[in-house]
Amino acid sequence: MKDQLEALRPQAAARISEAADTAALDAVRVAYLGKKGALTAILKQMGGLSAEERPVIGQLANELRGSLEAMLQERGEQLKAEEVAARLGRETLDITMPGTARPLGHKHPLTIVLDEVKEIFLGMGFSVATGPEVENEYYNFTALNIPEGHSARDEQDTFYTTEGLVLRTATSPVQVRYMERHKPPIRIIAPGRVYRQDTPDATHSPLFHQIEGLVVDEGVTMGHLKATLDQLAKGLFGESTRTRFRPHYFPFTEPSAEVDVSCFRCGGAGCPFCKGEGWVEILGAGMVHPNVLRNGGIDPEKYSGFAFGVGLDRLTLARFRIDDIRLLFENDLRFLGQF
Numbered sequence: 205m206k207d208q209l210e211a212l213r214p215q216a217a218a219r220i221s222e223a224a225d226t227a228a229l230d231a232v233r234v235a236y237l238g239k240k241g242a243l244t245a246i247l248k249q250m251g252g253l254s255a256e257e258r259p260v261i262g263q264l265a266n267e268l269r270g271s272l273e274a275m276l277q278e279r280g281e282q283l284k285a286e287e288v289a290a291r292l293g294r295e296t297l298d299i300t301m302p303g304t305a306r307p308l309g310h311k312h313p314l315t316i317v318l319d320e321v322k323e324i325f326l327g328m329g330f331s332v333a334t335g336p337e338v339e340n341e342y343y344n345f346t347a348l349n350i351p352e353g354h355s356a357r358d359e360q361d362t363f364y365t366t367e368g369l370v371l372r373t374a375t376s377p378v379q380v381r382y383m384e385r386h387k388p389p390i391r392i393i394a395p396g397r398v399y400r401q402d403t404p405d406a407t408h409s410p411l412f413h414q415i416e417g418l419v420v421d422e423g424v425t426m427g428h429l430k431a432t433l434d435q436l437a438k439g440l441f442g443e444s445t446r447t448r449f450r451p452h453y454f455p456f457t458e459p460s461a462e463v464d465v466s467c468f469r470c471g472g473a474g475c476p477f478c479k480g481e482g483w484v485e486i487l488g489a490g491m492v493h494p495n496v497l498r499n500g501g502i503d504p505e506k507y508s509g510f511a512f513g514v515g516l517d518r519l520t521l522a523r524f525r526i527d528d529i530r531l532l533f534e535n536d537l538r539f540l541g542q543f
């Protein structure tokens with residue numbers, strides 16, 4: 205019996221150290237120390253021992269139980285620690301894994317060019333003004349010296365809404381609105397959407413964008429207008445860019461001009477982009493008509509001013525060499541993603 209007990213120790217020790225997890229270790233505990241376990245089975249035979257043998261075997265059995273329990277305990281703690289470590293390993297965030305990328309938006313090409321234009325004018329001491337897109341006929345036409353019956357009022361060109369209201373056909377109505385509320389010196393640009401009845405094609409859109417400019421002060425001349433627009437052209441298209449003023453007619457400026465810049469593609473030599481001209485038209489301008497100053501509450505005997513209206517869409521097409529204005533309004537991300 206003593207031999208039986210002695211044999212249990214290495215056997216149990218081997219199985220304990222081999223147990224791969226806490227469940228397996230529990231099975232080993234039951235197999236040796238449980239009610240039907242190997243040690244219990246041996247102890248049940250103690251009744252057949254002599255009085256001398258019984259305490260000796262009893263002590264041996266207790267000692268064996270104690271040492272098995274100690275081994276089970278130690279291995280149990282070891283296994284538990286391994287299992288925790290394994291779980292932490294599984295649950296750890298792997299910071300070397302690539303993240304889920306979120307697509308990042310960016311400015312629309314019209315906004316990119318508008319911001320450049322603003323930057324150029326802010327540098328010359330201008331501030332930015334705005335006016336309503338739904339305008340009344342007074343500010344859109346009458347105040348700008350566009351009389352009843354003028355072709356600019358044509359229903360074919362203009363979106364009339366209810367009585368007396370129109371979707372503004374230019375940013376020019378901001379001129380008189382601003383003069384009514386501000387005394388000279390005035391130096392503003394007024395960017396925004398404008399509307400005209402046009403069938404969309406590569407160069408026309410019923411909605412487009414202008415940037416109005418207005419300067420009013422004592423002694424303002426055409427020279428100031430030319431220098432200012434030169435500055436704009438150079439700022440946008442490079443120092444070597446030249447401007448050209450062609451006489452034109454607008455009811456609200458006198459004299460008036462259409463302004464071209466030397467072609468930014470061919471430098472003025474003539475190419476398909478400028479249709480062989482060497483020049484590209486970008487804006488209308490002129491000296492503010494005395495009637496318009498008066499409508500704004502400003503004395504034309506004391507003050508003079510200049511105004512201009514730039515086509516932002518056209519600038520943007522030119523700047524990025526886009527050949528169809530509709531691309532600016534279709535919101536196709538494959539197109540917009542290129543800027």
Ligand code: PHE
Pocket residue numbers: 373374375376454457487488489490511512513514
């Ligand atoms: N309003 C004119 C247009 O839309 C542009 C312009 C503005 C011309 C200011 C002269 C002065 O064509």
